[in-house]
Amino acid sequence: MPKTDSDLNVSREATSLRLLVENRLRSAIGSGLFKPGQRLIERELCEQTGVGRTSIREALRQLEAEGLVTTIPHRGPIVSTITADEAAQLYDLRALLEGFAGRECAKRRDPAIIGRLRTQYERMVAVAGNDDRSELLAAKTEFYAALLEGCGNVFVERFLKMLLNRVTVLRMTSMTQPNRIGRSLQEIGGILVAIESGDEDGAEQACVQHINNAAAIALDALRRGET
Amino acid sequence: MPKTDSDLNVSREATSLRLLVENRLRSAIGSGLFKPGQRLIERELCEQTGVGRTSIREALRQLEAEGLVTTIPHRGPIVSTITADEAAQLYDLRALLEGFAGRECAKRRDPAIIGRLRTQYERMVAVAGNDDRSELLAAKTEFYAALLEGCGNVFVERFLKMLLNRVTVLRMTSMTQPNRIGRSLQEIGGILVAIESGDEDGAEQACVQHINNAAAIALDALRRGET
DNA sequence: TCTGGCCGATTGTCAGACAATCTGTCAAGC
DNA sequence: GCTTGACAGATTGTCTGACAATCGGCCAGA
Known part of the structure; x- marks a missing residue:
C-alpha cells in the first residue's frame, strides 16, 4: 500500500451511507445474524437501519454481485445458501x-x-x-x-x-x-x-x-x- | 445444466430493466464505445437509455462490483482504467x-x-x-x-x-x-x-x-x- | 504566481407513488 | 377429497421530484 510520508491520512471515513449499510449487512450475514435462506425485506431493512430504500437497494446490489445474497425476481433478496x-x-x-x-x-x-x-x-x-x-x-x-x-x-x-x-x-x-x-x-x-x-x-x-x-x-x- | 424434459423453456427474457441496462453498459464498455477513463454521467445515461436514475444507479453498482467502472465519491463513475x-x-x-x-x-x-x-x-x-x-x-x-x-x-x-x-x-x-x-x-x-x-x-x-x-x-x- | 472564495455541475439520499408480479388462501366444481 | 380458479395482500421494480453535500474550475485579489 502506498504509505503517505507522514501519517496524515485523514481517514476520510466519510463513506457513503450505502457503504455503511453494505458493511453492516455483510457482517450481519457473516456473523450468522442473518441466516442462509432468510428473506431480506427492503422495508424491514429500512426500518432497522434508518436509511431510505435507495441506499438499501444499492447496497443489496453490491452484495448480490459478491454472491452473498441472491435476489429472486419480484420476491426479493435472500441470504445465499450454498449446496x-x-x-x-x-x-x-x-x-x-x-x-x-x-x-x-x-x-x-x-x-x-x-x-x-x-x-x-x-x-x-x-x-x-x-x-x-x-x-x-x-x-x-x-x-x-x-x-x-x-x-x-x-x-x-x-x-x-x-x-x-x-x-x-x-x-x-x-x-x-x-x-x-x-x-x-x-x-x-x-x-x-x-x-x-x-x-x-x-x-x-x-x-x-x-x-x-x-x-x-x-x-x-x-x-x-x-x- | 439441468435440461428440462421437453424444451418448454419459456425463455423468460423478461429480465428487469436494471439487467438490461447493465448488459448494455457492459457491452458498451467492452466494445470500446465507452473508453477507459471516460466519465459516465447519470443523467446522460438516463437520456441515452430512457430509464430512470434508479435503474441506472443500480446497474452501475453492479458494474462497479465487477470492477468495470470505478466510482469516485461525489464525482461519479468512470470506466475503469488499468495500469x-x-x-x-x-x-x-x-x-x-x-x-x-x-x-x-x-x-x-x-x-x-x-x-x-x-x-x-x-x-x-x-x-x-x-x-x-x-x-x-x-x-x-x-x-x-x-x-x-x-x-x-x-x-x-x-x-x-x-x-x-x-x-x-x-x-x-x-x-x-x-x-x-x-x-x-x-x-x-x-x-x-x-x-x-x-x-x-x-x-x-x-x-x-x-x-x-x-x-x-x-x-x-x-x-x-x-x- | 499563488491564494481564497464563489458558482455550477453532479452525486447521495430521501419520500411518495404506482403498476407488475408473486404467494397463499378460500370457495367452487368434479 | 382433490383440483381449479379467482381474489387479496405483500413486495418488488421503477419513476418522479426534491434537496443538501460536495467537487472542480474560474476569477478576483494580493
Missing part, C-alpha cells in the same frame, strides 16, 4: 488462490508482511486455549489479510476476500471441532515457516493442504447437517 | 484460473463440452483469414465460454467472466497483431488436443502458456502506448 457441491467448488478455488498467494508471499519475502504474519501467528498460539474463540478467529482473519496483501495481486486479493465472506459461516463450523485447532495451528505455522524461508513450493503446498483439510471437515459437517 | 502493473496481475490470475479450467476439462472429458470446443476451434480456423475479425473474436469468446462451463466450477466460471470483461479491450490490441493469429490458433489447437486426450497436465500447461503469450504481447503494447 455441498458448491461448497466443494468454493474450497477448490480457494485452495488454488491461496496456494498462489502463499507462493507469491514466499517469492517476495516482504519483511512487513512476514512481520504481520508472524505476529498474528503468535497471537493465535497465545489465545488458542481460550474458551472464547472470537480472538482466535480475529487473529486468523488478520493472518489471512496479510497473506492476501502480501501476494501483490489485487485481483487475487479481491476474489479471495469474496470467497472468504462466503465461507465465514462454514468456517465457524470447522473451527468448532475442538481438536482441529491444534492441527490447524500447526499447518499455519508450516505456512509461515515456508514463506519466511522463501520456499515457494513449500508455501504453496502448505496453503493448499491447509485449505483441503479445512474443506474436508467443513464439507463433512455440511453433508451430515442439512442443505 | 500496466494491474494488467500484469490480471493476466497472472487469468493464467492460473484458465490453467485450472483446462485441467478440469481434461479430467472430466465431457463430450458435450469437447464438441463445443472443437466446433468453435474449427470455426476459428475457417474464418482466420477474413479481414473482419469480429467473427474470429466471437468464436474465441464461445470457445472460452465452453472452457469455463466445462470446468464444472461455478466460482471459477464467474471470476473468469469478470476477468475476461476487463481484458476485452486489451485483447483487441493483442489480436490486432496480424502474425499473432497463426500462433494463437496453434496454441488453442494444442489446448483442444490435450483436453480431448485427457492430458491434464498438458491442458493446464497449454492454457497457461497461451495466456502468458497473449499477456506478453498485450502488456508490451500497453507499456509502449499510454496509461
Whole structure:
C-alpha cells in the first residue's frame, strides 16, 4: 500500500451511507445474524437501519454481485445458501488462490508482511486455549489479510476476500471441532515457516493442504447437517 | 445444466430493466464505445437509455462490483482504467484460473463440452483469414465460454467472466497483431488436443502458456502506448 | 504566481407513488 | 377429497421530484 510520508491520512471515513449499510449487512450475514435462506425485506431493512430504500437497494446490489445474497425476481433478496457441491467448488478455488498467494508471499519475502504474519501467528498460539474463540478467529482473519496483501495481486486479493465472506459461516463450523485447532495451528505455522524461508513450493503446498483439510471437515459437517 | 424434459423453456427474457441496462453498459464498455477513463454521467445515461436514475444507479453498482467502472465519491463513475502493473496481475490470475479450467476439462472429458470446443476451434480456423475479425473474436469468446462451463466450477466460471470483461479491450490490441493469429490458433489447437486426450497436465500447461503469450504481447503494447 | 472564495455541475439520499408480479388462501366444481 | 380458479395482500421494480453535500474550475485579489 502506498504509505503517505507522514501519517496524515485523514481517514476520510466519510463513506457513503450505502457503504455503511453494505458493511453492516455483510457482517450481519457473516456473523450468522442473518441466516442462509432468510428473506431480506427492503422495508424491514429500512426500518432497522434508518436509511431510505435507495441506499438499501444499492447496497443489496453490491452484495448480490459478491454472491452473498441472491435476489429472486419480484420476491426479493435472500441470504445465499450454498449446496455441498458448491461448497466443494468454493474450497477448490480457494485452495488454488491461496496456494498462489502463499507462493507469491514466499517469492517476495516482504519483511512487513512476514512481520504481520508472524505476529498474528503468535497471537493465535497465545489465545488458542481460550474458551472464547472470537480472538482466535480475529487473529486468523488478520493472518489471512496479510497473506492476501502480501501476494501483490489485487485481483487475487479481491476474489479471495469474496470467497472468504462466503465461507465465514462454514468456517465457524470447522473451527468448532475442538481438536482441529491444534492441527490447524500447526499447518499455519508450516505456512509461515515456508514463506519466511522463501520456499515457494513449500508455501504453496502448505496453503493448499491447509485449505483441503479445512474443506474436508467443513464439507463433512455440511453433508451430515442439512442443505 | 439441468435440461428440462421437453424444451418448454419459456425463455423468460423478461429480465428487469436494471439487467438490461447493465448488459448494455457492459457491452458498451467492452466494445470500446465507452473508453477507459471516460466519465459516465447519470443523467446522460438516463437520456441515452430512457430509464430512470434508479435503474441506472443500480446497474452501475453492479458494474462497479465487477470492477468495470470505478466510482469516485461525489464525482461519479468512470470506466475503469488499468495500469500496466494491474494488467500484469490480471493476466497472472487469468493464467492460473484458465490453467485450472483446462485441467478440469481434461479430467472430466465431457463430450458435450469437447464438441463445443472443437466446433468453435474449427470455426476459428475457417474464418482466420477474413479481414473482419469480429467473427474470429466471437468464436474465441464461445470457445472460452465452453472452457469455463466445462470446468464444472461455478466460482471459477464467474471470476473468469469478470476477468475476461476487463481484458476485452486489451485483447483487441493483442489480436490486432496480424502474425499473432497463426500462433494463437496453434496454441488453442494444442489446448483442444490435450483436453480431448485427457492430458491434464498438458491442458493446464497449454492454457497457461497461451495466456502468458497473449499477456506478453498485450502488456508490451500497453507499456509502449499510454496509461 | 499563488491564494481564497464563489458558482455550477453532479452525486447521495430521501419520500411518495404506482403498476407488475408473486404467494397463499378460500370457495367452487368434479 | 382433490383440483381449479379467482381474489387479496405483500413486495418488488421503477419513476418522479426534491434537496443538501460536495467537487472542480474560474476569477478576483494580493
